[in-house]
Amino acid sequence: MNxxxxxxxxxxxxxxxxxxxxxxxxxxxxxxxxxxxTMGMKTMQFIRTPCGWKISSIAWDDEKIGLAIPERYRK
Incomplete structure (x- = not known):
């Protein structure tokens, strides 16, 4: 896959x-x-630990018919 x-x-x-x-x-x-x-949006949450920032969760969805990315994010 490319x-x-x-x-x-x-x-x-x-x-x-x-x-x-x-x-x-x-x-x-x-x-x-x-x-x-294609384009999409991700949401990522982090927590700071004594060893630095760690990812606690990630979720995403791609743009598609009926789900357009709001213009405020297309800067």
């Missing part, structure tokens, strides 16, 4: 030992012989 993903825009907020990152991404590649070029 695949590339890049972050296009992000908002990161930190409060004490917790953080949240909302990220617009673009992914391009070929899967099962079919080319694709």
């Amino acid at each position: 695949f590339k993903e890049e972050e296009v825009y992000e908002i990161t907020e930190i409060f004490g030992n917790i953080a949240h990152r909302f990220s617009l991404y673009r992914k391009i590649g070929v899967l099962a012989g079919e080319a694709f070029d």
Whole structure:
């Protein structure tokens, strides 16, 4: 599989030992012989530990018919 993903825009907020990152991404590649070029959003949560920041969760969804990325994230 040929695949590339890049972050296009992000908002990161930190409060004490917790953080949240909302990220617009673009992914391009070929899967099962079919080319694709799409965008989506990820949400990532982090906690600060004595060893540094650690990911506590990640979730994502791709843009599709009926689910458009809001313009405020397309800066």
